Amino acid sequence: MSTDRQSFAYLATAAVAGGLFGIGWGLAGICPGPAISLIAFMPQNLLVFLVAMFAGSFAGGFVLKWTARRPAIA
Amino acid sequence: MQAFSPIPATIGGLLTGFGTRIGNGCTSGHGVCGLARPSTRALVAVAVFFPVAMAVVAISGGA
Numbered sequence: 001m002s003t004d005r006q007s008f009a010y011l012a013t014a015a016v017a018g019g020l021f022g023i024g025w026g027l028a029g030i031c032p033g034p035a036i037s038l039i040a041f042m043p044q045n046l047l048v049f050l051v052a053m054f055a056g057s058f059a060g061g062f063v064l065k066w067t068a069r070r071p072a073i074a
Numbered sequence: 075m076q077a078f079s080p081i082p083a084t085i086g087g088l089l090t091g092f093g094t095r096i097g098n099g100c101t102s103g104h105g106v107c108g109l110a111r112p113s114t115r116a117l118v119a120v121a122v123f124f125p126v127a128m129a130v131v132a133i134s135g136g137a
Contacts, residue, residue, distance in 0.1 A: 014115045017097025018104075018122035020089050025123065026130025028078065028086025031101040032094055035087075044077035049087040056091025063096065 024056075082134075093123070 025031050028049055030038065035053060038046050094100040097119050099108055104123075108116020 011115055011118045014097050014104075014119040015122045017093045017095075018119035019093070019126050021093025021097060021100065021119075022123035022126025023130050024086040024089025024091075024093060025101070026086070026127040027082045027134065028090060029082075029131075032090060033100065033102045035090075045080050045083050046078060048080050049078055049083040049090075052084045052087025053091035056088040056093075057095045058091075059088075060092045060095025063092075 021031075030049065032053060035046070035049055039050075090100075094103075097104070099116065099119060101123075104113075104116040104119040109120060
């Protein structure tokens, strides 16, 4: 694992975002992949989760646009 | 098929979408693909969101 291009802020962003995602994952009980695949079964209120998930994703996109983008190293 | 409660689904959905967008990955992206690469950022993200989710489930008593 190379660390030359990975700043502290880069990893701290992943940690903070992971914390937010962890709270959401624990509350809802599903993460994005199962949420999409559950469309096949369409349990009650799944669409509530999906709409909220995409709304949160759009909000995150705006936050990323407003803040300085770091080079994306996956 | 288990139904979702509206309020946890809304709050959890917003946080899930926001967190995965900001963190550039979810359980599949960071946990499955990222750890296999291996990516330091994926390890950091997984090391945070797994315990946090477990704690939230333990506190809230399950979804």
